[in-house]
Amino acid sequence: MKTRTETDSMGSVEVPAGALYGAQTQRALNNFTISAKPLPPRFLRALLRIKQAAAAANRDLGLLDAETADAIIGAVETLLAGDLTPHFPVPILQTGSGTSSNMNANEVLATIVRRSGRDCSANDQINMSQSSNDVIPATLHVAAAQAITEQALPALTELAATIRAKGRQYQHVVKTGRTHLMDALPIRLEQELGGWAAQIDDNIVRLQASLQHLLRLPLGGTAVGSGVNCHPRFAERARFHLAHLTGLDVQAMTSNYLGLSCLDTVLETSGQLKTCAATLMKIANDLRWMNSGPGSGLGEISLPALQPGSSIMPDKVNPVIAEAVCMAAARVIGNDASITIAAQSGNFQLNTMLPLAAADVLESVALIGGAARDLGEKAIADLTVREERLLEPLAKNPILVTALAPYIGYLPAAAIAKTARQQQRTILDVAREMTDLAPELLERLLDPVLLADGGAPPTDDSAKRRER
Numbered sequence: 001m002k003t004r005t006e007t008d009s010m011g012s013v014e015v016p017a018g019a020l021y022g023a024q025t026q027r028a029l030n031n032f033t034i035s036a037k038p039l040p041p042r043f044l045r046a047l048l049r050i051k052q053a054a055a056a057a058n059r060d061l062g063l064l065d066a067e068t069a070d071a072i073i074g075a076v077e078t079l080l081a082g083d084l085t086p087h088f089p090v091p092i093l094q095t096g097s098g099t100s101s102n103m104n105a106n107e108v109l110a111t112i113v114r115r116s117g118r119d120c121s122a123n124d125q126i127n128m129s130q131s132s133n134d135v136i137p138a139t140l141h142v143a144a145a146q147a148i149t150e151q152a153l154p155a156l157t158e159l160a161a162t163i164r165a166k167g168r169q170y171q172h173v174v175k176t177g178r179t180h181l182m183d184a185l186p187i188r189l190e191q192e193l194g195g196w197a198a199q200i201d202d203n204i205v206r207l208q209a210s211l212q213h214l215l216r217l218p219l220g221g222t223a224v225g226s227g228v229n230c231h232p233r234f235a236e237r238a239r240f241h242l243a244h245l246t247g248l249d250v251q252a253m254t255s256n257y258l259g260l261s262c263l264d265t266v267l268e269t270s271g272q273l274k275t276c277a278a279t280l281m282k283i284a285n286d287l288r289w290m291n292s293g294p295g296s297g298l299g300e301i302s303l304p305a306l307q308p309g310s311s312i313m314p315d316k317v318n319p320v321i322a323e324a325v326c327m328a329a330a331r332v333i334g335n336d337a338s339i340t341i342a343a344q345s346g347n348f349q350l351n352t353m354l355p356l357a358a359a360d361v362l363e364s365v366a367l368i369g370g371a372a373r374d375l376g377e378k379a380i381a382d383l384t385v386r387e388e389r390l391l392e393p394l395a396k397n398p399i400l401v402t403a404l405a406p407y408i409g410y411l412p413a414a415a416i417a418k419t420a421r422q423q424q425r426t427i428l429d430v431a432r433e434m435t436d437l438a439p440e441l442l443e444r445l446l447d448p449v450l451l452a453d454g455g456a457p458p459t460d461d462s463a464k465r466r467e468r
Contacts, residue, residue: 020087022107022122028100034093039101039355040362044088045080046143047105049245050135050219050238051126052076057237058128068118068125075112092359096345096352098136102127129234131222133260133350138217140358144269145214145248147362148207151369155376156207156276160200162376163283166383167193174452175300175390176397181289183399186448189385196286199279200372206272214269216251217242218259224349225257260350263343266357273364274336277329280371284322284329287379291319299389304382321379328371335360394448396420400427403445403455408435 003014006023013023013030052073059069079087087108094100106122113120120126167190177187219242220227220235227235239250253259293299309318338360342353351357398417405413412434420430428446432439444456 020108020111021089021104022111024100024103024122025090025107028090028094028104032091032094032100035091036089037092037359038085038089039092039359040143041084042147042362043139043143043358044084044101044105046146046246047101047135047139048076048079048109049242050139050142051105051109053238053241053245054128054130054219054234055126056241057234058231060237061231061233063231064125064128068113068120071113071116071118071120072109072126075109075116078112079108092355094355096354096356097132097350098139098354098358099132101355102130102132102135129220129222129230129238133223134218134221134225134256136354136358137259137263137351138219140266140354140361141214141217142242142246142248142250143358144266144361144365145211146246147365147369148211148214148269149248152207152273152276152365152372153204155369155372156200156204159372159376159380160197160204162381163193163197163200166380167191167197170385173385173387173390174394174448176394176399183393183397185399185402186394186397186452188452191452192286196279196283199282203272203276203279206275207269210265210269210272213265215249216253216259216265218253218256221253221256221260225255225260227256257349261346261348263339263346263351263354263357266361267339267343270336270339270361270364273361273368274333276368276372277332277364280368280375281326281329284325284375284379287322287383288319291322291383294386299386302384302386303379306378319379321374325371325375325379328367332364332367335364395426395428396424397448398427400446400448400451401431403451404431404435404437404442407437407441407445 002017004017005012006015006026007013008023008027010023010027013026015022015026019026055064055069055072058064059066088101088104090100090104103122106126109126110120110122113125171188171190173189174186175189175192177184177192217235217239218225219238220230222228222230235252239252242248243250258264287301287303290298290300291303294302303319303322305317306320307317309316309320339357342351342357342360345351345353398421401413401417401420404416416427416430416434419425419434420427423430428442431437431442431446435442437445444450447456450456
């Protein structure tokens with residue numbers, strides 16, 4: 001492989017001849033060999049946008065000549081129009097401040113500008129008014145905010161709409177409810193699905209609340225938060241340009257010292273993503289139970305048949321999307337544990353697990369978005385309800401006797417339920433024999449539809465009936 005010699009403050013190093021990056025990036029590649037997995041493209045795009053905004057801000061303040069600033073801005077556009085992978089190979093597991101990735105961006109942009117015929121330094125021009133210590137956490141916030149806005153929130157919103165539409169389609173269906181996986185009082189299928197949709201709604205609200213914190217950036221804090229080597233108006237101008245470039249309403253952080261030294265906001269966001277994961281896993285597992293069998297399980301619904309389910313058992317079809325969603329949720333929960341440890345790694349004026357937190361939170365957002373999308377589009381949208389499988393168990397559900405307790409008392413009601421279960425008869429039939437309640441009252445009290453809607457209102461003689 002042909003190389004060229006590049007130099008930095010530590011001396012010279014050989015770099016691939018065609019590489020846009022320079023000496024510090026190559027040193028990172030030589031040093032950080034635990035894993036070759038690079039930072040996500042979304043993070044790199046956000047980093048380049050910050051470099052673009054910084055160049056514009058320094059131009060506005062007269063710190064950088066217009067031609068050089070415009071060349072930097074143009075270099076970013078050139079990079080964003082292509083594949084970033086060859087130019088940004090620094091692994092996630094690098095120096096905890098992300099300095100190697102910051103310098104990777106600085107070197108690549110400086111090389112592009114120099115190739116246009118202008119003198120440009122990675123440190124002096126590209127990194128002007130900046131430090132890795134404020135740029136990397138700011139990049140993390142921008143990338144996470146963009147990901148939530150573009151990936152997670154639209155997918156969750158669509159999932160909630162899909163669930164509600166399916167509920168409306170089957171609003172007439174009443175089924176046996178279950179608590180502890182055991183028969184319970186009747187419930188409308190629409191109510192059950194409505195509970196799922198409400199969970200999704202709450203997760204959307206939580207993520208939107210996290211955005212308010214993610215949009216606060218520590219730009220201008222430079223090395224330790226004090227803003228050394230940074231124009232007093234740089235942060236304001238950089239945020240102005242960054243807002244224009246990203247469409248995000250970025251704001252100043254309440255304390256740059258906070259922004260450099262802790263990952264509280266990222267941990268908060270990860271916690272909300274973990275809650276989303278738990279919600280999606282709950283819905284996916286409910287679907288798996290409802291779809292189970294279909295002959296010897298619950299068999300209440302049929303999920304779309306997407307692929308053969310066994311290499312040995314013909315005709316077997318599995319709930320593959322629900323299973324994949326559960327695995328995605330498990331990964332998000334695992335990422336949250338990793339981010340929790342990362343958030344504890346702030347010492348004095350800097351957190352030293354920024355790249356790991358960035359990669360994990362962005363993966364979690366992508367997983368939530370993908371899982372929500374697939375669960376809605378490939379599982380819930382086209383599921384069908386096996387209404388005939390719901391009717392007989394509903395009529396024989398001993399728990400219907402709950403509605404009689406205000407009239408005859410708990411123990412007599414339990415006796416009716418026990419008899420109905422032993423004799424495999426309906427509660428209505430047994431109650432006609434074991435109570436003196438009027439037939440029309442029994443039919444009204446034990447109507448599963450009325451029970452799903454809260455039950456028939458008690459009559460005035462209910463207390464007298466209990467006394468008897």
